[in-house]
Structure formats: C-alpha cells, structure tokens
Amino acid sequence: MTLLVTGSAGFIGSCVMRQLVAETDETIVSIDALTYAGNPLSFGEAAHSPRHHFEHADIRDEARMRGIFEKYQPRAILHLAAESHVDRSIHGPAEFVSTNVIGTLTLLQVALDYWRGLPEPQKSAFRFQHISTDEVFGSLSPTDPAFEETTPYAPNSPYSASKAGSDHLVRAWHHTYGLPTLMTNCSNNYGPYHFPEKLIPLMILNALEGKPLPVYGDGLNVRDWLYVEDHARALRLVLERGTPGETYNVGGAAERKNIDVVHTLCAVLDELHPQGAPHNRLITYVKDRPGHDRRYAINFNKLESELGWRPQESFETGLRKTVQWYLDNPDWVASVRSGDYRKWVEKNYEGRN
Numbered sequence: 001m002t003l004l005v006t007g008s009a010g011f012i013g014s015c016v017m018r019q020l021v022a023e024t025d026e027t028i029v030s031i032d033a034l035t036y037a038g039n040p041l042s043f044g045e046a047a048h049s050p051r052h053h054f055e056h057a058d059i060r061d062e063a064r065m066r067g068i069f070e071k072y073q074p075r076a077i078l079h080l081a082a083e084s085h086v087d088r089s090i091h092g093p094a095e096f097v098s099t100n101v102i103g104t105l106t107l108l109q110v111a112l113d114y115w116r117g118l119p120e121p122q123k124s125a126f127r128f129q130h131i132s133t134d135e136v137f138g139s140l141s142p143t144d145p146a147f148e149e150t151t152p153y154a155p156n157s158p159y160s161a162s163k164a165g166s167d168h169l170v171r172a173w174h175h176t177y178g179l180p181t182l183m184t185n186c187s188n189n190y191g192p193y194h195f196p197e198k199l200i201p202l203m204i205l206n207a208l209e210g211k212p213l214p215v216y217g218d219g220l221n222v223r224d225w226l227y228v229e230d231h232a233r234a235l236r237l238v239l240e241r242g243t244p245g246e247t248y249n250v251g252g253a254a255e256r257k258n259i260d261v262v263h264t265l266c267a268v269l270d271e272l273h274p275q276g277a278p279h280n281r282l283i284t285y286v287k288d289r290p291g292h293d294r295r296y297a298i299n300f301n302k303l304e305s306e307l308g309w310r311p312q313e314s315f316e317t318g319l320r321k322t323v324q325w326y327l328d329n330p331d332w333v334a335s336v337r338s339g340d341y342r343k344w345v346e347k348n349y350e351g352r353n
C-alpha cells in the first residue's frame with residue numbers, strides 16, 4: 001500500500017509523514033517543491049526510512065505528477081502542498097493562486113485520470129484528501145457561533161481566497177466526476193518544525209534573541225490553536241474512516257486572543273529559559289495587518305461524534321512541548337533562517353512601528 005503526501009517538507013506535511021513512517025507499515029511517497037517553507041530536515045527520522053520515497057517536484061508540473069501516480073500506484077493522496085502564510089499573500093498574491101488553485105487543479109486532473117483507470121476494489125477504495133483551513137469561512141464577531149461544515153465561505157485574504165478556490169474545485173470534482181474526495185478545514189496549528197514567520201515560532205525565536213515581540217493591532221484577534229500532532233492524527237482518521245464527498249472541521253477547543261498567547265508563551269519561556277526573563281518586557285504593539293480577520297473558532301462536533309476524534313494536547317501542554325523543541329533544535333532553526341528569511345522579516349515588519 002502506498003500513500004502520496006504533497007507538501008511533505010512543510011510544517012504539517014512533515015508531521016503527517018513522520019507519524020505515518022513511525023506508526024504504520026505503509027510506503028510513503030512524499031512530494032515537495034522545497035520552496036522557502038519546505039525543508040528536508042523536517043523529515044526527521046523519516047528521512048532514513050526505506051519506506052519513504054522523496055520526489056522533489058512541483059504540483060503544477062502535470063507530467064511529473066502523472067509520472068509519480070503511474071510509478072507508485074497510490075491508494076490515496078493527502079494534499080497539503082500550498083502557499084500558506086497570510087502576510088506573504090498580501091505582498092504577493094499571484095503565487096498563492098498559482099500553487100493553491102492551479103496546483104490543486106493539476107492534481108485533481110491527474111488523480112481523476114488515474115482513478116478512472118483503476119480496477120475494483122482499488123477504485124472504490126481510492127481517496128483524494130484535500131487539507132484546508134478554517135480561514136475560508138471568514139471572520140467571526142466575539143459572539144458568533146463557531147464555524148460549522150455548513151458555514152458559507154467568505155474568505156478575506158488572498159491566502160484564504162486561494163484556499164477557498166481550491167476547496168470549491170475539490171467539491172466539484174466529487175460532485176461532477178465522482179472522484180472520492182475528503183476535505184478537512186482546520187484551525188491554526190502550532191508545534192515543532194513550524195516555520196518562524198508564523199506567530200508562535202516567530203515570538204519564541206525573537207524572545208530567545210531579546211528582540212521585540214511584534215503584536216499586530218490591539219492584540220485582541222482570536223485564533224483557535226491546535227497542536228500539529230493532533231491535526232496529523234485527525235487527517236489519518238479522516239483518511240481511513242471519512243465518507244467520500246464529506247468535509248470535516250478540525251479544531252483545538254483552544255480559542256485565545258493573540259496577546260494572551262504571547263503572554264502565556266513568555267511565561268513558559270521565563271521558566272524554561274530564565275536568562276532574559278521577564279520576556280513579556282519585549283512585547284511591542286505594531287501596525288495591524290490589512291484586512292486582519294478578527295476571530296476564528298471551529299466547531300468540530302462532526303469529527304468527534306462520527307469518528308471519535310478529540311485533541312490530545314491542551315494549549316498549555318502543547319505550547320510547553322513546542323518551546324522545549326525550539327530550545328533543543330537550534331540546527332533546524334539555523335537551517336531555515338537563510339538570507340531569504342531575513343529579507344522577509346525586513347519586508348514584513350518595516351514601517352509597522
């Protein structure tokens with residue numbers, strides 16, 4: 001049995017990969033273009049497994065994708081490859097439409113042709129699993145109920161609009177062609193191997209270096225946080241037990257205001273890395289992100305009641321593990337903070353003070 005995983009060198013894809021290699025007997029073919037966000041060091045132990053085959057390829061390269069399906073004859077594909085950072089999408093939206101929409105279209109076409117040619121029972125068992133985000137549902141007020149699977153789409157950023165576009169394609173490929181698709185919409189993830197342009201790893205590394213902790217706007221925007229290993233477990237469960245054509249919300253039951261996240265993080269750092277305490281003296285309010293969504297919240301009752309999934313980590317236990325991981329892995333951190341990373345930090349934060 002072989003599984004394809006796209007975006008396998010990224011934050012969530014690499015976690016899925018490491019879990020699959022450690023906890024199953026399957027062969028994993030991992031596909032990644034190794035953009036700035038992809039790092040083969042994130043494969044961890046899975047890098048050396050004889051059951052892991054890495055294909056350095058772009059999902060928009062139709063011929064390569066056809067070749068990979070042909071060669072490995074997968075039983076399913078977990079599609080995580082994407083441009084994933086809202087701030088970058090504001091500076092350069094075209095790449096988001098290209099990878100997230102055209103890349104997904106390319107994979108859907110290749111998977112559809114492959115699926116049509118499969119004999120039974122492999123054809124009925126095949127799955128195209130698309131990994132999406134809660135950001136496609138737009139922004140909530142403090143009193144709105146959490147997003148459900150039936151909440152209408154209202155994406156507000158170039159990132160979420162491009163993810164919404166890809167979600168609609170996946171839905172249509174099931175409805176029109178019968179491709180057995182699965183989709184998940186998940187809240188904000190955090191954990192080990194997270195690229196340090198996103199809130200939590202950026203704050204950890206800035207705090208360790210005594211740099212300002214840049215909180216956008218009034219710091220009262222709310223996100224729901226899920227530990228990445230819990231997300232990976234949810235994805236594996238949906239792959240095995242989800243119903244084709246259905247979507248599943250995945251969340252952490254951990255809504256937090258950004259400023260509270262940063263204060264909690266500072267308290268954990270004070271304990272695990274007391275040099276530099278109190279770290280919250282570094283908190284600096286900066287100019288807001290344009291179009292900044294106020295609140296996301298996820299109702300994951302469907303996943304819990306139908307498939308029995310719940311997060312295993314609380315925000316506090318997950319955050320502690322995350323901080324400890326960054327303290328223990330300076331080599332990984334150094335490997336992702338290239339010249340390009342420094343250029344991005346300058347571009348995103350200049351003029352915000």
Ligand code: NAD
Nearest residue numbers: 007009010011012033034035037038058059081082188189
């Ligand atoms: P990430 O940016 O860390 O990783 C994305 C990976 O995709 C990188 O390894 C990159 O090299 C690869 N990639 C980008 N363009 C590619 C292309 N054209 N061809 C092949 N590979 C390409 O992102 P992530 O946080 O791991 O997110 C993975 C998926 O989960 C995305 O689809 C994202 O929308 C979704 N998601 C993320 C979160 C989150 O909090 N991070 C939450 C919900 C959903």
Ligand code: TYD
Nearest residue numbers: 086188197198199200214215216221223258
């Ligand atoms: P981010 O990690 O970029 O995820 P997303 O925008 O997809 O939710 O940001 C999480 C929250 O943190 C979001 O409300 C923006 C805010 N934020 C800051 O306040 N400062 C920062 O430097 C960054 C990167 C994000």
